[in-house]
Amino acid sequence: MNRSRIAPTVIVTLAALYFLVPLVATLEFSMRMVRGTYSLKAYQVVFADPRFQATFSFSVIAALCTIVIGALLVVPTAYWIRLKFPRLRGLVEFITLLPLVVPPIVLVFGYLRIYNSSSWLPFTATIAGTNVLLVFGYAVLSLPYMYRAVDTGMGAIDIRTLTEAAESLGASRRTILMRVILPNVRAAILSGAFLTFAIVIGEFVLASLLNRPAFGPYLQLVGANRAYEPAALAMIAFAITWACMGFLQLFGSGVPGRRLGSTILRFGKRGR
Amino acid sequence: MSTDAGLVASSPGVPVGTSTAARARAPLGGSTLAVLGVTPFFLFSLLFLIGPTLYLMLGAFQTPDGSLTLDNIAGLFTPSILSAYKISIEVSLASAALGAVFGFLIAYAIVQGGLPAWIRPTMTTFSGVASNFAGVPLAFAFIATVGRLGLVTVLLNELFGVNIYRYGFNLLSFWGLTITYLYFQIPLMVLILTPAIDGLKREWREAASMLGASRWQYWRMIALPVLAPSILGCFLLLFANAFGAIATAYALTGSSLNIVPILLYAQIRGDVLHNANLGYALALGMIIITGCSNALYIVLRARSERWLR
Numbered sequence: 001m002n003r004s005r006i007a008p009t010v011i012v013t014l015a016a017l018y019f020l021v022p023l024v025a026t027l028e029f030s031m032r033m034v035r036g037t038y039s040l041k042a043y044q045v046v047f048a049d050p051r052f053q054a055t056f057s058f059s060v061i062a063a064l065c066t067i068v069i070g071a072l073l074v075v076p077t078a079y080w081i082r083l084k085f086p087r088l089r090g091l092v093e094f095i096t097l098l099p100l101v102v103p104p105i106v107l108v109f110g111y112l113r114i115y116n117s118s119s120w121l122p123f124t125a126t127i128a129g130t131n132v133l134l135v136f137g138y139a140v141l142s143l144p145y146m147y148r149a150v151d152t153g154m155g156a157i158d159i160r161t162l163t164e165a166a167e168s169l170g171a172s173r174r175t176i177l178m179r180v181i182l183p184n185v186r187a188a189i190l191s192g193a194f195l196t197f198a199i200v201i202g203e204f205v206l207a208s209l210l211n212r213p214a215f216g217p218y219l220q221l222v223g224a225n226r227a228y229e230p231a232a233l234a235m236i237a238f239a240i241t242w243a244c245m246g247f248l249q250l251f252g253s254g255v256p257g258r259r260l261g262s263t264i265l266r267f268g269k270r271g272r
Numbered sequence: 273m274s275t276d277a278g279l280v281a282s283s284p285g286v287p288v289g290t291s292t293a294a295r296a297r298a299p300l301g302g303s304t305l306a307v308l309g310v311t312p313f314f315l316f317s318l319l320f321l322i323g324p325t326l327y328l329m330l331g332a333f334q335t336p337d338g339s340l341t342l343d344n345i346a347g348l349f350t351p352s353i354l355s356a357y358k359i360s361i362e363v364s365l366a367s368a369a370l371g372a373v374f375g376f377l378i379a380y381a382i383v384q385g386g387l388p389a390w391i392r393p394t395m396t397t398f399s400g401v402a403s404n405f406a407g408v409p410l411a412f413a414f415i416a417t418v419g420r421l422g423l424v425t426v427l428l429n430e431l432f433g434v435n436i437y438r439y440g441f442n443l444l445s446f447w448g449l450t451i452t453y454l455y456f457q458i459p460l461m462v463l464i465l466t467p468a469i470d471g472l473k474r475e476w477r478e479a480a481s482m483l484g485a486s487r488w489q490y491w492r493m494i495a496l497p498v499l500a501p502s503i504l505g506c507f508l509l510l511f512a513n514a515f516g517a518i519a520t521a522y523a524l525t526g527s528s529l530n531i532v533p534i535l536l537y538a539q540i541r542g543d544v545l546h547n548a549n550l551g552y553a554l555a556l557g558m559i560i561i562t563g564c565s566n567a568l569y570i571v572l573r574a575r576s577e578r579w580l581r
Contacts, residue, residue: 008385011377019402022413022455025423029416077313084306095317101566102325103516105533106555109540110324136320173305198404204519209540216519219408223523230412237409245400
């Protein structure tokens with residue numbers, strides 16, 4: 001038995017090294033801003049940068065809007081498909097998987113062609129319109145995760161019985177959706193929401209090509225011009241990702257790693 | 273794309289999906305409401321997912337004034353574009369293959385390695401984080417690690433006198449990009465394969481060893497064939513994952529590494545190919561490649577689920 005543990009131990013140790021060394025190196029690098037001593041100067045500089053504050057809040061707001069729109073799109077759809085149109089389920093699943101096939105850069109290329117200022121629906125003609133287009137694009141990117149999470153959540157409760165019970169008690173459709181179904185799939189929506197947040201917060205391609213002052217393009221800009229701040233930003237970004245995944249596990253399910261795996265499972269992170 | 277059909281079928285009202293049996297069980301009324309409930313989704317995906325994609329795919333076969341042509345497709349077969357596709361495919365293949373191998377080894381080690389119990393949840397949680405830690409920050413982390421002034425580079429030089437850059441290593445190159453991509457590829461493989469390895473039944477191993485199979489025979493003739501669709505499918509997923517990625521590469525190398533997404537990015541920014549429709553063809557090529565690997569992945573996943581219930 002002992003002999004057979006050697007190989008797994010070596011593998012896990014090497015893996016841990018590969019995963020931890022870049023984090024340690026980045027942390028170390030981020031603290032080297034003041035010559036000859038370790039300090040948190042780079043972090044102070046980053047946090048004090050007005051562009052950091054502006055772009056970061058822009059992306060947080062974009063992420064929150066994306067989550068709301070994603071939930072508004074996905075929850076009623078998943079509900080009605082399960083309840084009334086089970087035959088359309090394959091089609092809806094196919095559509096929600098498409099964002100994994102179409103790279104984000106291709107998606108935004110299409111937006112720029114269809115929704116430019118001289119088109120029939122000139123989203124990019126105004127700043128507000130471009131922001132809306134950006135959030136819609138993010139909603140598309142998060143569709144696979146959001147839909148999968150919510151649909152799984154609905155599979156776990158008997159929505160038909162719940163709906164019938166609520167109806168026989170005289171509840172209206174809106175009451176059923178808002179006060180019966182929604183609370184029951186809240187955990188699922190939250191799982192989708194935290195994944196969405198992790199995707200949107202540092203997203204680069206859409207924001208950059210739509211020329212929006214988001215966190216992703218700011219990161220890239222700092223990376224191209226500064227030495228120590230990028231490392232500090234990388235640590236901050238890592239902390240945010242960690243927090244999102246932590247919340248996802250906290251709200252997702254009691255089994256560590258299970259839900260996380262099944263939500264992320266099969267979907268790579270695309271184009272980031 | 274059959275969405276138009278779906279839209280048309282679902283919009284005129286009741287009939288779709290409400291067969292008599294379903295109607296008997298369905299809560300009374302609200303069919304119009306149900307149609308209204310799913311319309312936003314179909315409209316949204318038509319406008320912001322399918323429409324833009326189709327527009328580019330059709331544009332790839334058109335001249336700027338709208339007549340049909342294959343010139344754009346033919347235009348892809350020029351040396352600079354071909355080399356972009358070649359490098360992209362190579363990086364994606366390398367990072368997917370290495371990611372699959374290492375991910376498999378790690379998944380095996382944490383599931384069946386007999387290691388302390390805390391290892392597995394720690395590793396899967398970390399994998400969840402690391403598979404999401406991509407894009408620009410990941411590039412920064414690797415610059416701080418194995419860049420010219422990175423910790424590992426400096427330490428290797430100071431402790432062992434080994435300057436990896438003198439040995440031909442360069443972060444802004446094929447291998448640099450591959451090593452960086454592995455940081456999210458390996459965890460993704462771990463996340464997907466862990467449940468698959470869980471599905472290997474103890475009885476199979478016991479039966480095999482009762483019939484006199486060696487460890488190696490068990491793996492070669494039972495475990496690997498059962499796992500093969502999962503591993504291959506996951507490999508394809510990782511491939512598509514790396515192929516579409518741009519932010520990491522762009523932050524790492526600027527535009528010095530000629531991969532397809534970066535070329536397309538430059539084309540969108542400044543029409544570097546001097547032909548908008550050639551850009552569409554470039555996009556079409558990407559969709560075809562990621563589409564094929566995803567389609568194969570779905571087929572293989574269906575196969576793997578047969579065994580791993």
